[in-house]
Amino acid sequence: MRAWQVERQAAIEQRPLALVEMPVPVPATDELLVRVRACAVCRTDLHVVEGDLPLRRSPTIPGHQVVGEVVDAGADVRRRVAGGRVGERVGVAWLHRTCAPAGGRPPCRFCASGRENLCERADFTGWSVPGGFAELVTVPDAFAYPLPREVAAEAIAPLLCAGIVGYRALRIAGLLDRDARASGFKLGIFGFGAAGHLALQVARARGAAVYVSTRDRERHQALARELGAAWAGGVDEPPPEKLDAAILFAPAGELVPAALRSLDQGGRLVLGGIHMSDTPPLPYDLLDHERSIQSVANNTRRDGHDFLAEAARAGVRAQYKTFPFASADQALLELKRDAIRGAAVVTMRE
DSSP, X not given: OEEXXXXXXXXXXXXXXXXXXXXXXXXXXXXXXXXXXXXXXXXXXXXXXXXXXXXXXXXXXXXXXXXXXXXXXXXXXXXXXXXXGTTOEEEEOSEEEOSSSOTTOOOOHHHXXXXXXXXXXXXXXXXXXXXXXXXXXXXXXXXXXXXOSSSXXXXXXXXXXXXXXXXXHHHHHTGGGSOHHXXXXXXXXXXXXXXXXXXXXXXXXXXXXXXXXXXXXXXXXXXXXXXTOSEEEOTTSOOSSOEEEEEEOSSOGGGHHHHHHTEEEEEEEEEOOSOOOOOOOOOGGGTTTTOEEEEOOSOOHHHHHHHHHHHHHHTOOOOEEEEEGGGHHHHHHHHHTTOOSSEEEEESOO
């Protein structure tokens, strides 16, 4: 099979990804073998390629928002499921495997308490195990999301990380625990790429007013307004209302003070990325009156199933630009340059 892999980390402008031929992976006893139809591109992929995140394996095949069909299954899956799920459409996301269940080994304290996103022995697709910038990929059966066939693979792929992690950020922000319309909930989104434009749609469906801060006026601010944002402006412009919560999707620590400054008393700032540049010193008055900061770490399978169900009910639609498989590195380059309106998706359709 063909796959894009990185053996050395370097700026994407230096083209560190190589398109190679390699053996077809063999699924373990509890795994599925999936033929990739589309794989959305995430900023985390860029962090893996460029070295913001250290390599967990070398060489690495990035990509963790996969839509494909099951073509083979391990012996244990075939024993439990008629046909081994062959022919089913499934999604493969960032959280690849956790320590529970793990062949009789006791789970770590996080998995034992329902916090598998913090698992001490977790694997992550496209980082510690091979990912979806390939023609075939393996995934544990327990971590493969069933997906509908009536929606194009390219349209579903961005939901599998940008959507799921954005949904977890909304959960941490407190939006999912209240009647947003009745309470007049005001949500800020700082940085408006793949995750931001999906989170906005969920928040609007829940009745929240959404205020978007992003540098790009032509693409991102315009898209935010099209999707129903109450306001869209630059990161140097304070939102016109004090916010109950804000989510920072941009991996830019220098935006933390501005996001905190936008919060009302008791407001929470959620940091929505797996990697972010360092924050500047924070004056205490930005945290006074019970303002708080919390990061998002990965996702649980509950987040994934809940989000996919809500996205279907609410009619959440990804805005995306497709790239042929042979241009996966170009997709990462355009992502870095913020040149994409919505999400980038690598497709096997040449």
